[in-house]
Amino acid sequence: KQEVTQIPAALSVPEGENLVLNCSFTDSAIYNLQWFRQDPGKGLTSLLLIQSSQREQTSGRLNASLDKSSGRSTLYIAASQPGDSATYLCAPTSRGSNYKLTFGKGTLLTVNP
Amino acid sequence: NAGVTQTPKFQVLKTGQSMTLQCAQDMNHEYMSWYRQDPGMGLRLIHYSVGAGITDQGEVPNGYNVSRSTTEDFPLRLLSAAPSQTSVYFCASRSQRTGSYQPQHFGDGTRLSIL
Secondary structure, three states, rough: OOOEEEOOOEEEEEEOEEEEEEEEEOOOOEEEEEEEOOHHHHEEEEEEEEOOOOOOOEEEOOEEEOOOOOOEEEEEOOOOOOOOOOOEEEEEOOOOOOOOOOOOOHHHHHHHH | OOEEEEEEEEEEEEOOOOOOEEEEOOOOEEEEEEEEEEEEEEEEEEEEEEOOOOEEOOOOOOOOOOOOOOEEEEOOOEOOOHHHOEEEEEEEEEEEOOOOOOOEEEOEEEEEEOO
8 A cells, every 4th residue: 555755744944945755665666646725615626637657847936856666756845935825735546446546644835924 | 738637626525425526628538537536545556447437446445436538528436425535526537648758647636535
């Protein structure tokens, strides 16, 4: 059974800092891994999707990397802004699971002005 | 383009009552799913569907029923609500038509309290 751990559980940084969020998973047999953002009282917004054959994916100030063999992914946020404050969730899609996502508990990010 | 629409946004029920959480998507997505989100537990899959007429159980299916009569709609039914079903429920959909995996789109959730 896939298990996903996200570290740290919470992070508070001043505006402008670069930061890294970590995600680890126990079953390396995955199709892909997604990073989501969740704002308070809202649903999830997909940020980046990394296929199992890829090492990284970039969108604007966000860069996600994937090391499938070690069961790790990182989300790098450059030049953080107060608008980046949210909970960030990672979710791998395990092979043989009919494309079901397994979610971590998330990292609550606060960017202070 | 509305995306994934969930109704109601909030609901309070008494133990033993029944209700249906509605989910509709206008993107012609084949795959739809229901999750519940509880503090300290993360999102857990309840039921999912890969197309009209096809449903399957997820990680926590007990106490919930689903059906998929159309591509657009995927309602979640609580037959006899229990306090343990107090949670935030999310519906999601994604396309399976293309060769590569497509990201899931989530609704804004239904916040359900069972007294």
